Amino acid sequence: MGRKNGKLTKSERHNLITAKLRGMPALRVSELASDIGVSTETIRRDLAELNERGLISRTYGGAARPLEPEPKYAERDSLYAADREHIAAALCTLINDGEVLIIGSGSTTFHAAVRLAAEKKKLVCFTDSPLIASALAQNPTFKVHLAPGLYSDDEKCVWGAETVNYLNGVFANYAILGCSGFTAEGVSNADADIAQTYLCMVSRASKTIVVADHSKICRDSVSVYAGWNRISRLVTDMYPADEELLAAIRRSGTEITIASKEWGALQH
Secondary structure, eight states, X not given: OOOBTXXXXXXXXXXXXXXXXXXXXXXXXXXXXHHHTSOHHHHHHXXXXXXXXXXXXXXXXXXXXXXXXXOOHHHHTTTTHHHHHHHHHHHHTTOOTXXXXXXXXXXXXXXXXXHHHHHOOSOEEEESOHHHHHHHTTSTTOEXXXXXXXXXXXXXXXXXXXXXXXXXTOOEEEEEXXXXXXXXXXXXXXXXXXXXXXXXXXXXXXXXXXXXXXXXBTOOOXXXXXXXXXXXXXXXXXXXXXXXXXXXXXXHTOEEEEEETXXXXXXX
């Protein structure tokens, strides 16, 4: 189907809308209508169709990038295992013996916990994850504290008001956290309740280190738990290429450590 009277066809409008959303997290109906030169009613119909096809997420007054559901812990634990080992090794170079850590639940943080237990001495560790607590407890010089709360078997962690209240009584040198994704807006988690736990952990540490493999780059998730101004360092296995993301990280003064088998830990 070709253009009529110089206007974009429906297919062309749909392609343009999805392309625009790759460059920004959300768009408003009125802005799209003005940019494309059609009525707001036409744009609403376009967004409804794109939403049904799973290409966007319909929001009040506009549209956002589609949210990608994160696999359950058991499914994602084996993904990018080698990359996570490199990230864990790089993280260990940043932690000194005898420090106090808060370590959030997650598959990458589990790898970090195993490596910390193998290499460090006399750490005091607080965590919301029984798996991470068990990994840390393999080192007899560590003191390991497991937070109370409601248990999620899907995510292998505790959560809720009891967890947050407990962590509010803790203060640490570092919070070490994973994420479901990170964008220019900050780091996010696919579960809003667990994101509240992470937000509390950020507030109870002098510095926060986010450990995340390259699959999380420019990936949107449900709940942003911290902007880059609250993240001291990102440890990942691939340098982010997205200019908007890099600009946000640089403005906030967040340091980046790139971990790889070939190069070890590279500071940026």
